[in-house]
Amino acid sequence: xxxxxxxxxxxxxxxxxxxxxxxxxxxxxxxxxxxxxxxxxxxxxxxxxxxxxxxxxxxxxxxxxxxxxxxxxxxxxxxxxxxxxxxxxxxxxxxxxxxxxxxxxxxxxxxxxxxxxxxxxxxxxxxxxxxxxxxxxxxxxxxxxxxxxxxxxxxxxxxxxxxxxxxxxxxxxxxxxxxxxxxxxxxxxxxxxxxxxxxxxxxxxxxxxxxxxxxxxxxxxxxxxxxxxxxxxxxxxxxxxxxxxxxxxxxxxxxxxxxxxxxxxxxxxxxxxxxxxxxxxxxxxxxxxxxxxxxxxxxxxxxxxxxxxxxxxxxxxxxxxxxxxxxxxxxxxxxxxxxxxxxxxxxxxxxxxx
Numbered sequence: 001x002x003x004x005x006x007x008x009x010x011x012x013x014x015x016x017x018x019x020x021x022x023x024x025x026x027x028x029x030x031x032x033x034x035x036x037x038x039x040x041x042x043x044x045x046x047x048x049x050x051x052x053x054x055x056x057x058x059x060x061x062x063x064x065x066x067x068x069x070x071x072x073x074x075x076x077x078x079x080x081x082x083x084x085x086x087x088x089x090x091x092x093x094x095x096x097x098x099x100x101x102x103x104x105x106x107x108x109x110x111x112x113x114x115x116x117x118x119x120x121x122x123x124x125x126x127x128x129x130x131x132x133x134x135x136x137x138x139x140x141x142x143x144x145x146x147x148x149x150x151x152x153x154x155x156x157x158x159x160x161x162x163x164x165x166x167x168x169x170x171x172x173x174x175x176x177x178x179x180x181x182x183x184x185x186x187x188x189x190x191x192x193x194x195x196x197x198x199x200x201x202x203x204x205x206x207x208x209x210x211x212x213x214x215x216x217x218x219x220x221x222x223x224x225x226x227x228x229x230x231x232x233x234x235x236x237x238x239x240x241x242x243x244x245x246x247x248x249x250x251x252x253x254x255x256x257x258x259x260x261x262x263x264x265x266x267x268x269x270x271x272x273x274x275x276x277x278x279x280x281x282x283x284x285x286x287x288x289x290x291x292x293x294x295x296x297x298x299x300x301x302x303x304x305x306x307x308x309x310x311x312x313x314x315x316x317x318x319x320x321x322x323x324x325x326x327x328x329x330x331x332x333x334x335x336x337x338x339x340x341x342x343x344x345x346x347x348x349x350x351x352x353x354x
Contacts, residue, residue, distance in 0.1 A: 020073035027069065028062035035061075049113050060106035064099050071095045096156050104149035111138040111145075188235035189218035198245045203316055205244035206233060226316065251287055251310040252319050258334070259302030259342040269295065272337050273305060279329055285313050285322045302342030 035058045043051055071091055114137035198204045202213050204223065211225035222232045246252075258276075260269065273293045281288040290310030297304050309326075313319045334341065 014078060017073045017076040017078075020069050020076060024066045024069035024073060028066040031065060032058055032062045049116055052113050053110050056109035057106035060102040060109075063102045063105075067095055067098045067102070093156060097153055100149060100152050100156065104145055107145045107149075108142060111141045114138055114141050184236045185219045185234050188239040189216070189220075191239060192216065192221070192235055197243045198247075202248070203246040205246065206238055207241040209233065210244075210246075246316070247314055249314055251290065251312050252314055253290075254307075254309045254311055254319075254323060256307050257296065258305040258307065258330070259299060260305065260334075261340045261342045262303060264303060264339050268337055268339055269303065269305075272334065272339055275333060275337065276305070276307065276330065279333055280307070280309050280326065283322070283326060285311055285318075286326075287312060299342075301344045 035054075039051070039054055039058070046054075074091060192198075198213055200213050200216060204210065204213055206221075206223070209223065209225070209231055211223035211229075211231065213221065213223050214230065215222040218235070220232045220234050221238055222230055224230050260272075273295070277291055277293045280286055280291045280293070287310040290308070292306075292308045294306050295303065296306035311319055311322050313322050
């Protein structure tokens with residue numbers, strides 16, 4: 001039986017380890033409380049990205065502190081195996097892996113910093129596109145965190161990382177060659193969202209297609225044509241075309257021709273041109289300075305008046321309403337002025353001997 005003095009001595013040797021174990025339980029919680037309180041006070045005085053980083057690392061730093069204190073407490077235990085070489089290596093490796101993991105956890109939680117790229121680029125993105133790009137950047141950031149964390153942990157475990165990276169590079173090259181089309185569409189999709197030549201709801205002309213944009217993904221863009229057909233176009237093809245965003249213009253040009261018969265007197269033509277210009281300028285959706293009515297040319301069957309009008313309604317539906325209203329007024333004006341619309345005619349002279 002061991003004597004009482006020996007038991008007291010053994011218990012006294014445990015006291016330093018118990019103290020550090022208690023610190024490992026208390027200090028991280030105290031740090032989290034103080035750090036959050038301090039961060040809440042300085043939030044208005046620091047940049048958004050710095051606030052996100054500091055907040056993301058509060059819990060990981062507390063856990064790293066706990067791991068270090070716990071490991072130090074273990075080393076203070078009065079047991080012979082604790083001071084052995086094998087146990088020391090295992091403890092060092094385990095603590096290193098845990099520290100690396102918690103650093104990676106902080107980086108993972110700091111992924112919202114990538115969303116600040118959208119604001120710094122000053123792209124006027126609609127909410128759907130903004131959320132899509134935000135998720136895309138965060139997924140890339142998460143993938144990089146996992147990749148570098150895995151490399152760091154394998155290196156700590158003594159795995160030859162250089163050989164793995166070489167093999168991964170060869171495999172990545174083979175995959176990239178097999179998926180050139182997909183990667184091309186992905187890069188083109190990122191370009192479209194960053195440059196933002198059009199957004200969801202815009203009426204666009206993409207090569208031989210035109211319609212309203214319904215969806216923008218990283219592989220393709222879907223538009224709905226005027227006759228209600230949904231067309232999906234690969235982003236790589238869109239980037240190779242001239243993109244016309246009809247909704248970005250401030251007005252629409254409406255150019256049309258009125259053909260009058262050749263028996264129309266010059267005076268009536270001049271009066272009609274003057275009144276036609278006044279009629280177009282009086283419409284509330286027409287830019288007065290953008291109206292012109294001129295005698296354009298003498299066609300085979302008509303005297304052509306060229307009318308150019310800039311309509312402030314850029315939406316196709318609203319633009320067509322304006323055209324309909326003005327066409328009816330033009331029809332009434334031409335008839336009220338005693339003029340006739342020309343149409344192709346053929347005159348046949350019949351010989352009396354025929």
